[in-house]
Amino acid sequence: MKKILPLLLIHFFVTAACAQNFILHIKNNAHINLTYSTEVLHGIASQLPQQIAADQSITVYFNPNIFTGSEGYVSIFPDNQLNDRVTVYCDNPFIGEGTYAVNSSSLLLCKPTKWQILNKGNDCELFVEISSTTYGKPTVVALNTNxxxxxxxxxxxxxxxxxxxxxxxxxxxxxxxxxxxxxxxxxxxxxxxxxxxxxxxxxxxxxxxxxxxxxxxxxxxxxxxxxxxxxxxxxxxxxxxxxxxxxxxxxxxxxxxxxxxxxxxxxxxxxxxxxxxxxxxxxxxxxxxxxxxxxxxxxxxxxxxxxxxxxxxxxxxxxxxxxxxxxxxxxxxxxxxxxxxxxxxxxxxxxxxxxxxxxxxxxxxxxxxxxxxxxxx
Structure with missing residues (x-):
């Protein structure tokens, strides 16, 4: 145990120093109040308020754990309408490329507007806008195994x-x-x-x-x-x-x-x-x-x-x-x-x-x- 604890501390120090944050900016252009929640797969998500007021913006932070980077989902939906939610997938591994994915609904469109790598390649930043659907309704993609x-x-x-x-x-x-x-x-x-x-x-x-x-x-x-x-x-x-x-x-x-x-x-x-x-x-x-x-x-x-x-x-x-x-x-x-x-x-x-x-x-x-x-x- 005497050898393990210092090693874990060093691992934490390296991760904290390198930083592998994922910073997500959400702009509500749907002109209605929206609710949102997070699901953390790796790392720690910031304590979030429950609502994005109409025509307002919020920022969500996913912070890393020891050598894991940060990964998770943010769900955004009209009040009490969870089935109409849109989702944003955020991933910034310790070593590896940062990636994201968005998912729209029949009511709301989630549109990426800006993507960049910050802090000498260690942090990812994504801007998205949520609006009423102005494109065709989303079609579910059939996934084969070929x-x-x-x-x-x-x-x-x-x-x-x-x-x-x-x-x-x-x-x-x-x-x-x-x-x-x-x-x-x-x-x-x-x-x-x-x-x-x-x-x-x-x-x-x-x-x-x-x-x-x-x-x-x-x-x-x-x-x-x-x-x-x-x-x-x-x-x-x-x-x-x-x-x-x-x-x-x-x-x-x-x-x-x-x-x-x-x-x-x-x-x-x-x-x-x-x-x-x-x-x-x-x-x-x-x-x-x-x-x-x-x-x-x-x-x-x-x-x-x-x-x-x-x-x-x-x-x-x-x-x-x-x-x-x-x-x-x-x-x-x-x-x-x-x-x-x-x-x-x-x-x-x-x-x-x-x-x-x-x-x-x-x-x-x-x-x-x-x-x-x-x-x-």
């Missing part, structure tokens, strides 16, 4: 020994999000995920976790590396999806490798996942329902905290964590429609920069109007 995502998690044993749990895959959290609604509209759009659904133009919104992940430890081509291959099945096709894999400190701490000796008692070892490439939001076509080589490298380093709970110096790891907030895995400002241009025996989509030695498919991207087509040779 798609698959595959990739690897790799780390250098000289820098990172392993997580403390076994199997190693238990130290990670995989999250795949799919939209739950589609609203038909000709625009203008702000931050919504635009696209088509059932032949109609508009934007997707909402958020639901989908898919099931499995892991397999394999022999790496480089004996100095640990390689874990993952497969996410049950991913919907024909709609934009968001995906990320992060280290989860609620599941396990990590051990440093022999080339990363501990500099002193005031240091704590932090490990994160960093995607090998940057992708936009991806829509998997039913004829090309497998996305391969979404790979992550794991990196770790010792972070020093001072007696005032602040991180001493802007280390490379601190800067890398901050940059991770703006380095999406699949989410992004655009949408890629994967379309097969040549018949191939294997329905596999891969990006050249991410291919491993086990993949023998040469892929060439051909840019066309409105789509990125994948040619397999």
């Amino acid at each position: 798609g698959t995502i595959k990739g690897s998690l790799l780390w250098d044993k000289n820098n990172i020994q392993s997580p403390e749990v076994n199997p190693y895959s238990n130290a990670f959290t995989c999250k795949v999000l799919a939209p739950t609604q589609f609203i038909e509209s000709a625009g203008p759009f702000t931050l919504e995920r635009t696209g088509t659904y059932n032949g109609r133009k508009g934007f997707f919104e909402g958020s639901k976790e989908v898919g099931s992940v499995t892991y397999e430890t394999v022999a790496s081509f480089n004996p100095n590396f640990v390689e874990i291959r993952y497969t996410v099945t049950g991913v919907p096709t024909d709609i934009p999806i968001i995906m990320d894999i992060t280290t989860d400190y609620t599941k396990s701490n990590w051990l440093a490798g022999p080339q990363k000796p501990k500099p002193g008692n005031e240091y704590v070892f932090v490990v994160g996942t960093f995607p090998s490439t940057v992708k936009s939001t991806v829509t998997l076509d039913n004829n090309l329902a497998q996305l391969n080589a979404v790979d992550f490298n794991c990196d770790g380093d010792w972070l020093k905290v001072d007696p005032n709970t602040g991180i001493v110096g802007g280390s490379a790891m601190v800067n890398k964590i901050a940059a991770r907030k703006n380095m999406p895995v699949l989410p992004g400002s655009g949408m890629i429609v994967a379309t097969k241009t040549v018949t191939a025996s294997s329905q596999v989509m891969a990006t050249p920069a991410m291919q491993t030695k086990t993949q023998q498919v040469e892929v060439q991207k051909v840019r066309t109007a409105g789509a990125v087509k994948i040619r397999q040779q």
Whole structure:
């Protein structure tokens, strides 16, 4: 116990110093009084008043817990009309990209108007407006289970020994999000995920976790590396999806490798996942329902905290964590429609920069109007 308590305190200090807050500004343009409530998944939500007066604005804060970042939902609805609620999903993990999703109702429209990363990449800020429905009524998106995502998690044993749990895959959290609604509209759009659904133009919104992940430890081509291959099945096709894999400190701490000796008692070892490439939001076509080589490298380093709970110096790891907030895995400002241009025996989509030695498919991207087509040779 004497060793555990100081470590937990250091973890708290690092989290507090880095900050992983999610700041949500809600503007009530519905011209009626609205009630709201919060559901906290990770972290702590501020003590909130129960009402947003007509034509007024409020700010909701989700603050982090130890190495978890902040995550939760805010529900906004007319007084005593819970079934007409809109929701905002807020997520700012300790290491990983901050994301959000909104969900409208037949009575109210929840519209994002501004999104930004603050405090050198550590805090997320979202502005939304609640108004009476001026677009078409939301259509529930039918989520199939036709798609698959595959990739690897790799780390250098000289820098990172392993997580403390076994199997190693238990130290990670995989999250795949799919939209739950589609609203038909000709625009203008702000931050919504635009696209088509059932032949109609508009934007997707909402958020639901989908898919099931499995892991397999394999022999790496480089004996100095640990390689874990993952497969996410049950991913919907024909709609934009968001995906990320992060280290989860609620599941396990990590051990440093022999080339990363501990500099002193005031240091704590932090490990994160960093995607090998940057992708936009991806829509998997039913004829090309497998996305391969979404790979992550794991990196770790010792972070020093001072007696005032602040991180001493802007280390490379601190800067890398901050940059991770703006380095999406699949989410992004655009949408890629994967379309097969040549018949191939294997329905596999891969990006050249991410291919491993086990993949023998040469892929060439051909840019066309409105789509990125994948040619397999």
